[in-house]
Amino acid sequence: MTKSLFQELAYEAKVNEQADQETVVFLRTSSGYLLASEAFLQRSRMVLPPESDVIEYYGERFVPINQLPKVDVSINEKNSEIAITAPPDIFVPIEIEGRKLTKSVAVKENGAFFNYDLFAQKFDSASQYDGRFELGIFNHYGVGQMNILARDFSNQKELIRLETNWTVDRPDEMASWRLGDGINSGGSIGRPIRFGGIQYSTNFATQPDFVAFPQYSLRGSAALPSTVDLYINNVRSFSQEVAPGPFTINNLPVLTGSGEARLVVRDMFGREQLISQPYYASRTLLKKGLSDYSYEGGFERFNYGFVSDDYRDIFASGTHRYGVSEKLTVEGHAEVKAKQQTGSISNVLLLPKLGVLDGTLAFSNSSGNERGGGHLQSVGFERQSAGWSYGLRTQIASQDFRQLGLPEGISAPARLSTVFLAWHQANFGSVSMNYIDQKNRELENARLLSINYSRTIFGDWFLNVNAFKNLESQEGYTVGFNIIKALDNRTSGSMFNTYSRQFQENSLQVQRALPAGNGVGYRALVSDGTYPRQEAGVSVQNDIGTYSVDASHRNDMDAYRMTASGGVAYAGGHAVLTRRIGNGFAMVDVGGYPNVKVFAENQLIGMTDKNGMQIIPNLRAYQRNRITIDPTDIPFEVQVDAVVMEAVPYYRSASYLRFPIRKEKSATLHIRQRNGLPVPSGAVFKSAKDDATGFPVADLGFLFLKYLDKKNHFIGKWQDNVCEFDLDYPETQDPIPYLGEVFCK
Structure with a gap:
């Protein structure tokens, strides 16, 4: 198109008070119509109507501004400025993540660890010595563990193997394989059993920031550049600036239960608009399209903790939950043994603004003991909120119903009903009531009622009152009265009073917890009443272990107890004595420099040994753990390139952190x-x-x-x-x- 048909104009442009970073060229026709370049409109996030006329001008596409709906234009020729005002719905919507998800990549290491827990006790004329030992090996193929219990009670010695297994975690799939000893998933009818065999299951813990239950979104719009503040139950949890146009905040960081999400949109002139939305979130629901499963097979294990290898009765079981929608999650569960088969279907339904309704229907077939077919049904409802919370559930089962984990000769309860009721108010405190009614066939019936009240008093005192009653018994009730006072961040004093028909106790206790690193803790207790007693104990923790000594006197009998725990860790070619290893650990290497303070999440853990090594024994597996060293403990001629590193260990494995330290030769x-x-x-x-x-x-x-x-x-x-x-x-x-x-x- 010839250049003479248009006049080129250069302006400093603003769209809804948001300035463009470049000088913008517009075209004006001989009849006065103004055209804007498609590139400028796209930079401004404006959506072009499909029927817009597009004009090619020297290789660039221009659109008449008057074809954009409800758009106003103001031109200041003197200052070469143009201001365009458009409605919010003409802009491309913005997607904002309310919950910042960070995927931490764990690094696989090769190594091993050994834990020990020793226990010795002497009372009256008897003595007891126990030792629990754990060996772990980890590499690029997973982690293997073996636990052994050694026991000596009144000269009766036992050596019992507890668990042996190999676990392979797959964080990218959020799933795990396990070979050896494990615990199956009982599903909604729930009687998990120990077994020896193989298991494949989801493992959401391999991605800790992943939220499995349905998340909520909030939509709004801004006419001008604005700031949005998100409040969850009146607590600000998110703030961000937004450009003009519609926006959606996804994955709101909501708490479970009933609540309200409120959005305050404040523009550049201080004008506010308020958007609120009630919600109900429950961990019993799954996101739409998400599965949660566990499949296992092998041999049932009996007498765990007493016998090393009592494996019997081959079985297979599987549980699969699936999020049909944001409001409905279904579950299927099956168990198969040679003479017993059980299957169940369950669902969890969200009733918006009310709560969660669940139901289960199960059937079993047994060819042994003339039991034949049986059935089980359950239904329940639960509501959680900042004020009132309540729920009830009832389950009934026929005498012939069988499932894994049910002892031979014992039937499932004919009826099991539970009710809970709770109320919380900031000034009053929290009060709750729980009731259980269980009608058995071979065992005694049970009707249990408990009431609990707690609140903070006098600013930093904690009060708790609880009462318990077995309604099937004539022995009366039990009432407890507790007051706890925090003296500092590790020390507390408490008073406990317990009353019943047969028993009364009044106790005073002072205790100081161990620090995260090296230090001393203690405990002293004195009580009178039906069985007066006095107790005292001291705990010590250093870089290589935790130790305690306790003594007590009760009913003219003295008792003494000692414990010791610790371990050895091997990684990166180094073996180091350490405290007991937890779910993950880090081996810190500061290049051979001793006595360097090492911190985990700003808590002092200890100081490096003579070889410049320090173990941090308890880290969160698959999460970022911030590890820091104190550079002032390193000679000044040494160059320290970083004093902070992140450890992301696999489950029961190590992160080897070699801090970048080099001696600066001068x-x-x-x-x-x-x-x-x-x-x-x-x-x-x-x-x-x-x-x-x-x-x-x-x-x-x-x-x-x-x-x-x-x-x-x-x-x-x-x-x-x-x-x-x-x-x-x-x-x-x-x-x-x-x-x-x-x-x-």
Whole structure:
């Protein structure tokens, strides 16, 4: 199109008070219509109507502004400015994440660990000695564990294997394989059993930031550049600036139960709009399309903790939950044994603004003991909120119903009903009531009622009152009254009072917890009543273990107890004594420097040993753990390139953290010219390997050099002169040796 049909205009442009970063070229027709470039409109996030006329002008596409709906234009020719005002719905919607998800990538290491827990007790004429030992091996193929219990009670010695298994976690799939000893999933009818065999299941813990239950979104719009503040139950949890246009905040960081999400949109002139939305979130629901499953098979294990290898009755079981929608989750569960089969279907339904309704229907078939077919049904409802919370559930089962985990000769309860009711108010505190009614066939019936009240009093005192009654018994009730006072962040004092028909106790206790690192804790208790007693104990924790000694006196009988726990960790070619290893650990290497303080999440863990090593024994697996060292504990001639690192260990595995520390070789000397005179002050010398750093000469040719290697070559310049010299760094313990006089070559 010919250039004479249009007039080119250059303006500083604003769209809904948001300035463009470039000077924008517009076109004006002979009849006065204004055209904007498609590139400018796209930068401004404006959506073009499909029927818009597009004009090609020297390779660039332009659109008449008057074809954009409800758009106003104001031009200041004097200042070459144009202001465009458009409704929010003309802009491209913005997607904002309310919950910042961070995927931490765990690094696989090779290594091993050994844990021990020792227990010794002497009371009256009897004594008991126990030891629990755990061996773990981890590599790129997973982690293997074996636990053994050694017991000596009144000269009766036992050695019992507890668990042996190999686990392979797959964080990308949020799933795990396990071979060996494990625990199956009982599903909604729930009687998990120990078994030996193989298991494949989801494992959401491998991605800790992942939220499995349905999340909520809030939609709003801003006419001008604005700030949005998100409040969950009146607590601000999110704030962000937004450009003009519609926006959606996804994955609101809501708490479970009933609540309200409120959005305050404040524009650049201070005007506010309020958007609120009630919600109900429950962990019993799954996101739409998400599965949660567990499949296992092998042999049931009996007498765990008493016998090492009592495996019987081959079985297979599977549980699969699926989020049909944001409001409905269904479950299927099956169990198969040679003479017993059980299956169930369940669902969890969200009733918006009310709560969660669930139901289960199960059937079983047994060919042994003439039981035949049986059935089980359950239904329940639950509501959680900041104020009132309540729920009830009832389950009925026929006498012939069988399932894994049900002892032989014992039937499932004919009826099991539970009710809970709770209320919380900031000034009043929290009160709750729980009721259980269980009608059995072979065992005694049970009807249990408990009531609990708690609140903070006097600013930093905690009060708790609880009462318990077995309604099937004539023995009365039990009432407890507790007051706890925090004296500092580790020390507390408490008073406990318990009353019943047969028993009464009044106790006072002071205790100080162990710190995260090295330190001492203690506990002292005195009580009177039906069975007066006195107890005292001291705990000590250092880099290689935790130890305690306790003594008690009750009913003219003295008892003494001692414990010790610790371990050995091996990773990165180093074996280090340590406290007991938890779900994950880090081996910190600071390049051989001892007595360097090491922190985990700003808590002092300990100091490096003589080899510059320190174990952090309890880290969160698959999560970022912030590890810090104190650079002031490292000699000043040492270059520390980083004092903070992140450890992300696999489950029961290590992160090996080698802090980037290198000894900075420095030296001083006097540099002289070939004629013997000092190189003048102000001359600058640079290493032939690194010409970025210069070292100036001081008076009388004095020169301070850093970053030296064993062999070095330096080049110095001043005015029209050049000086070069070679320098060999000597073996010395002096951090900054004086190397004498050196002459230019």
